[in-house]
Amino acid sequence: MNRKYLAAAAATAVALIPAVAQTPKAEDQIKLRKAAYSLMGYTFGSLDAMASGKRPMNKDEATRNAELLAQLATIPKGFFGEGTDKAAETRARPEIWTKRADFDAKMDKMVQETGKLAQVARGGDAAALKKAVADVDTSCSNCHEDFRVKRRG
């Protein structure tokens, strides 16, 4: 098998991890979803800075970040399994499990909006980017409002 095949196989395997890997134990699911959210926050932050004019518009960079964000956005959903309400430190609210349909709908909305953002970023239109970034922003805060415990300093 040549290297190209290997690389492709490896990439596919990585892409499919959430779907095919054995379900990680609750503790690790919490760790994984937190990692995804952290990276989402980072990539989204730079997109937001561009959309709001704090950083110069750069189509390639925006596209890279938006595509990465859209991929990352698909990860957390798979890691709110059984026992992940308390297997490690988490600010996930119990309502996630009692109002699961609502939670899933908000999660799907976020996945959908980040997908739209990736598409818009490829177009390179600043006004459209601003709108798409605001839509993602809203989908984040709508879910946080209902399902994330407020921080206590």
Add this chain to the structure above:
Amino acid sequence: MSKVPPEGATWDLPVRAFHWLLVVLVVFSFVTGKAGGPWLEWHMKSGYAILALLAFRIAWGFAGSPPARFSSFLRGPRAALAYARAVARGQAPHSSSHNPLGGWMVVAMIAILFFQGVTGLFTNDESAHEGPLAAIVSNRTVDRMGDLHERNHWLVLGAVVLHLVAIATYHFVLKRNLTRAMVFGPLRFPLLAMVLLALAAAGVYGVVVVLPRSAA
């Protein structure tokens, strides 16, 4: 106090303008803060404007027309208590400025709002928006400030409700209309007030724009 100005001409224009701008901005901040997400950009701008207004009002409390000055309305606890007793008996002695209880309410309101504005500068929403000074402090401080910002908004709400209840009590129970004096009055906006307002705005600009840049 030999001469009590007639109700309706107590407050100079800067005090009245300050008051109503503050009303609009506090309501706007409340709504945009609750809405979250992209509204937080407006929420922050509104907060900066509030901080500038408060800084101006504090300065005006020393330099304004006599009724606007802290020295005209800050009275000791004894006077405040005596006034509270009078109100409880259904009387409300005329004051040439804020009454002895209201004066402390003004200080409390300014302090609570100021605290809200300052904590806001240091916090973030844990996703896309952060106050202008959040980047130059530790995350622990950011969280602490966010917590305080969140808790203190209840004090803001409480102070606003208390204020409205007091005004309503004056209106309906003591048959005194205090709102009129906050609307009507002299139309002169002194140059000194403009200068102080500009200085207050410049000070806030320095804190939210220049300071984070120079610290980065």
